[in-house]
Amino acid sequence: MDTLATSAGEIAQSVRVGDVSAEHIVNVYLDRIRRLDGELHALLSVDEAGARAAARMLDSLPAEQRTRLPLAGVPLVVKDNILTDRLPTSAGSKILAGFYSPFQATAVERAVAAGAVVVAKGNLDEFGMGSSTEHSAFGPTRNPWARDRVPGGSSGGPAAAIAANLAPLALGSDTGGSIRQPAAFCGIVGLKPTYGRVSRFGLIAYASSLDQIGPLARTVRDAGLLLQVISGLDARDATSSAEPVADYLAELEYPLRGLRIGVPSQYFGAGIEPEVRSVVMSVLDRLKAGGAQTVEINLPHTEYAIAAYYLIAPAEASSNLSRFDGVRYGFRAGASDLVSLYQNTRAEGFGGEVVRRVLLGTHALSAGYYDQYYVKAQKVRALIRRDFMEAFAEVDVVVTPTAPEVPFGLGSRRDDPLKMYQSDICTVTANLAGLPAVSVPAGFVEGLPVGLQFIGPAYSEALLLRAGRMVEEVVERPRWPLDEP
Amino acid sequence: MALSEQMVRHVATLARIRVDSKDEGRIGAELSRVLEYMTMLERVDTTAVDPMWQSVDATWDGQRDDEVQSSLERAQALANAPEQRDEMFLIPRILGGEEG
Amino acid sequence: MADPSYEVVVGLEVHVELKTKSKMFCGCANAFGAGPNTNTCPVCLGMPGALPVLNREAVRMAVAAALAFNCTIRQRSRFDRKQYFYPDLPKAYQISQYDAPFAEWGSVAIRSGSTRRTVRIRRIHMEEDAGKLNHLGQNLQSSAGSLVDLNRAGVPLIEIVSEPDMSSADEARAYLNELRTVLSYVDVSDLRMEEGSMRCDANVSMKPVGFVGSLEDLPRVEIKNVNSVRNVGRAIEYEIARQSRLLAAGEAITKETRGFNDASARTYSQRSKEEANDYRYFPEPDLPPLMLTGEWIASVKAGLPTLPDAWRERLTGMGIADQDIETLVHDPAQLAFLTRCLEYESDVRLVTTWMLSDMLRLLNAADLTFAESPVGPEQLAELLHLIGDGTLSGRMGKELLENMFATGKSAKTLIEQLGMAQITDDRVLREQVTSVIADHAKVVEDYRSGKAKALGFLVGQVMKRTRGQASPEVVNRLLREMLDE
Incomplete structure (x- = not known):
């Protein structure tokens, strides 16, 4: 078989029936990583020996055990803010450089138990704070489609790795769009599950009430395959949900007729590049031709989402990142007394964007400002969710562009935080409302990928995947940028 | 609304991040611009709206039974410690009183 | 000693460790005296990616204690993060309860000398304990550094906050003793002050007679972490004397935190920090709200002794x-x-x-x-x-x-x-009585001539001969019968 041309689902099937060994699959991908990642820098660490050992272990399993593994032998890239036991986990920060966790994230554990082989850790904006992966302490990742441009962020490493076929599947995390926006920028599929659908145990927290782990893949089906494995209640995450997990792959087989798609004016107006808008509108036209309905809807509090998000996320981050104090693990700066130890360690260990958000969040929670900023933002957040609840009385899903723009040039945004924050306008609302959302490739603008996003009601992942599948069917897929001719 | 240099110092002290005095003005200006943008929230009528805080469903109580699970081996607990002594984490001297 | 134009106002905050088997948010053993850092895991070490999961039994114990003090239990409360940096606090925040404690408005009836009064409990909240620091060298001031042991970090605590309803050291002692007694009935804590499983902060202020404002406005001195009932009394006594002296000298009392030195029996000023603490409380996003049903609360109440x-x-x-x-x-x-x-x-x-x-x-x-x-x-x-x-x-x-x-x-x-049983058999004793009467004719004579005391001597003789086993009542009766014949 042509390993590189096949999907994760097909790879797993071949390994299950013994057509190909897991070790062979892993070697093919490791070889590709060695050849291509030098330039892309999608990955922060690669576990060649561990991956091969894991693959050989899979190959040595009795056939009847292997046939039960939905991800048998599928190489997996894990964003480097998700804990793995063999590879270090840095969260893209100097403060955690070389940190080895004594435990593994639930999502990784479940993927590995399903037969996935962790091959590498993916680059990211430090602690997930950014939309370009330029805020990684270990250097930026390049977009495989245009190497002078960013892959998006913060899961830019995993997204670029999928687009460059360094692995068929990746786990990312999404706090305000960190799976979906890089998926859009890299022309792949990325899904942020309903809050609580996937355990956050082992995800290094950025903003606890917004963070979710989710899959990145080349196809909707592959994304569903990984989502299936990682979803469900985890007794180690009190905010995970006991809601039963749907059979995503089975549901994908049912065609979707008469889907009512809400089109909110707030996501198609000013601030969205016209070329991006027309790519998305054109896909909608094709969906309508296929029998879907579009309905104009109103999500009136959308314009406040960025302000609410950039108070809530930094506030929680300021608290979550306090544990990085140089006492028990991670980087420690030289200091002769305790307070200097804290101050030096955190000043030298955190990058500029992290410092900015920690200070912003600290201010938002501080005496005299808490009600004005944090509580107010949480009330506006409730209204943003209410907007969606009302919309879902009328429509099945809401459609938006995933990002208001195409991938921008490396280094073109770094000096304007507010502008950078505003580019998250299409994605932060799903996190604020706790809703699932998927980004699927919608087309290109001058060779640069554009993503389309569906947002659905809580636990509507199956529906979102089916809607995404519909888009796949009407969008012509060009040749992948780095796949062999 | 603008964040003065003194406020930057205050916030940086709370966050235990050393900020060079030469950077206080720049950081204050950056944060002030962001906070200025946040003032748009004042336009939203939130009377009778409860803060959302989080998005958890009530499918279970999120609690655990009182059972002892094995702890880490001490060597694992200390494995990442920048400095240790006598099987504990070593920190430099503490000036001033206790907190908390 | 005290100026009659002032009244002493005392309030106590008592921390009580709950004796669950495992810690409040992780499965580590809740045990005193283990080797340093042996009862620790990623959760209580504050490692990145770890999440707290609430111990159900800690909640039951806390609610049982609160019910024993006749508190009102809040059916919907939540946890908050109390944030400050200190090396014994691994996450740099303590999971506590701020503005929605699980219990409020209880009372404790105390007896101090002849006075009886009710001390109101304003609130009881749950929180996690911090670890322990061991200072190198003689004391904190001269120490070259400190060592952190996190065995105690995450042990469940309740904090019982009284209203300032006490007016003397004796009443404070009586309150603490009664608190301990009630808690020992509920059986939720070891209550060992010397091991720190019960700790006390005392607030002492002087209220001018006739003062009608809020007690919050009086300059209040908080004496921190006193480690025995006796020392709480001594600390309060010293503080009353100190404050009275200041007032007599026309000096102002400063609102401050003080420590208590056991050896000198004095309180001392703990150097005030450069700036006041700003704990930046906000709702803990890693934990769902704490929901307690009326039915469950009733069952805990029914289980109280x-x-x-x-x-x-x-x-x-x-x-x-x-x-x-x-x-x-x-x-x-x-x-x-x-x-x-x-x-x-x-x-x-x-x-x-x-x-x-x-x-x-x-x-x-x-x-x-x-x-x-x-x-x-x-x-x-x-x-x-x-x-x-x-x-x-x-x-x-x-x-x-x-x-x-x-x-x-x-x-x-x-x-x-x-062979110790008492001899009550008339026949056996009659023999002994007869022989005693025969051997002591003189005494019998005395008795008959009206010396009642003589009977006692004769009883004693019978007892002696029976090695104390004779029933004194029977011997008495028999002697009278026989002598009075």
Whole structure:
């Protein structure tokens, strides 16, 4: 078989029936990583020996055990803010450089138990704070489609790795769009599950009430395959949900007729590049031709989402990142007394964007400002969710562009935080409302990928995947940028 | 609304991040611009709206039974410690009183 | 000593560790005295990616304690993060409860000398304990550094905050003792102040007589972390004297935090920080709201044992002296002993007399509690029966109790082994009486001539000849019968 041309689902099937060994699959991908990642820098660490050992272990399993593994032998890239036991986990920060966790994230554990082989850790904006992966302490990742441009962020490493076929599947995390926006920028599929659908145990927290782990893949089906494995209640995450997990792959087989798609004016107006808008509108036209309905809807509090998000996320981050104090693990700066130890360690260990958000969040929670900023933002957040609840009385899903723009040039945004924050306008609302959302490739603008996003009601992942599948069917897929001719 | 240099110092002290005095003005200006943008929230009528805080469903109580699970081996607990002594984490001297 | 134009106002904050098997948010053992950092895991070490999961039993214990103080239980409360940097606090925030504590408005009835009053409890909240620091060198000031042991980090605590309803050190002591007593009934804590499982902060201020403003406006001195009931009293006494002296000298009292030095019996100013603490409380996003149903609360209430006040009422009804009641009530083991004993012997006064005199003396001498007594409640009851039915005299009973105590054997067994039973048989004793009368003609003469005292001598002679086993009542009766013939 042509390993590189096949999907994760097909790879797993071949390994299950013994057509190909897991070790062979892993070697093919490791070889590709060695050849291509030098330039892309999608990955922060690669576990060649561990991956091969894991693959050989899979190959040595009795056939009847292997046939039960939905991800048998599928190489997996894990964003480097998700804990793995063999590879270090840095969260893209100097403060955690070389940190080895004594435990593994639930999502990784479940993927590995399903037969996935962790091959590498993916680059990211430090602690997930950014939309370009330029805020990684270990250097930026390049977009495989245009190497002078960013892959998006913060899961830019995993997204670029999928687009460059360094692995068929990746786990990312999404706090305000960190799976979906890089998926859009890299022309792949990325899904942020309903809050609580996937355990956050082992995800290094950025903003606890917004963070979710989710899959990145080349196809909707592959994304569903990984989502299936990682979803469900985890007794180690009190905010995970006991809601039963749907059979995503089975549901994908049912065609979707008469889907009512809400089109909110707030996501198609000013601030969205016209070329991006027309790519998305054109896909909608094709969906309508296929029998879907579009309905104009109103999500009136959308314009406040960025302000609410950039108070809530930094506030929680300021608290979550306090544990990085140089006492028990991670980087420690030289200091002769305790307070200097804290101050030096955190000043030298955190990058500029992290410092900015920690200070912003600290201010938002501080005496005299808490009600004005944090509580107010949480009330506006409730209204943003209410907007969606009302919309879902009328429509099945809401459609938006995933990002208001195409991938921008490396280094073109770094000096304007507010502008950078505003580019998250299409994605932060799903996190604020706790809703699932998927980004699927919608087309290109001058060779640069554009993503389309569906947002659905809580636990509507199956529906979102089916809607995404519909888009796949009407969008012509060009040749992948780095796949062999 | 603008964040003065003194406020930057205050916030940086709370966050235990050393900020060079030469950077206080720049950081204050950056944060002030962001906070200025946040003032748009004042336009939203939130009377009778409860803060959302989080998005958890009530499918279970999120609690655990009182059972002892094995702890880490001490060597694992200390494995990442920048400095240790006598099987504990070593920190430099503490000036001033206790907190908390 | 105090200026009559001021009234002393005292409020106490008491931290009580709950004796769950595992910690509050992780499965590490909740145990005192283990080797440093052996009861730690990613959660209580504050490692990145770890998440707290609330211990159900900690909630039950906390609610049971609050119900024992007649608190109102909030059916929907939540946890908040209290943020500050200190090396014994691994996450740099303590999971606590801020503006929605689970319990409010309880009360404790105290007796101090002849005064009785009610101290109101304003609130009880749950929180996690911090770890421990060991300072290198003599003390913190001269220390070259400190060592952090996180075994205690994450142990469940309740903090019981009183209203400032006490007006002397004696009342504070009485309050603490009553708090301890009630908690020992509920059986939720080891209550060992020397091991830190119960800790106390005292707030002391001086209120001008006739002052009508809020007590919050008075300059309040908080004495932190006092480690015994006795020292709480000493610290408050010192503080009252200190503040009175300042007021007499026309000086102002500064609102501050002070420590207590055991050796000098003085409080001392803890250097005030450069700026006031700003704990930046906000709702803990890693935990769902704490929901308690009325039904569940009722079941916890139903599971409470009879509490001290109910016991006082019951014991008073039984006719036990107030003094004995307090002795009994402050020692649940004693009370349990009494209750068990009353199942076999219904004469309350007889049982309490024996318990609080002979039993207590023997236990004290052996440094044992009633729970550890070698003579159980059933054995004591048997002994009392044997005295009641005349098998043993009171004096023999006392002797036998010592023997029972030493051997652990029952009264009946010992009586058989030692041939100790009281002789009540008329025929046997008549023989002895006859021979005593014959041997002491002079004394018999005296008796007959009206010297009543002579009878006592003759009784004594019979007792002597029977090695004390004769029933004094029977001997008396027989002597009278025979002499008065």
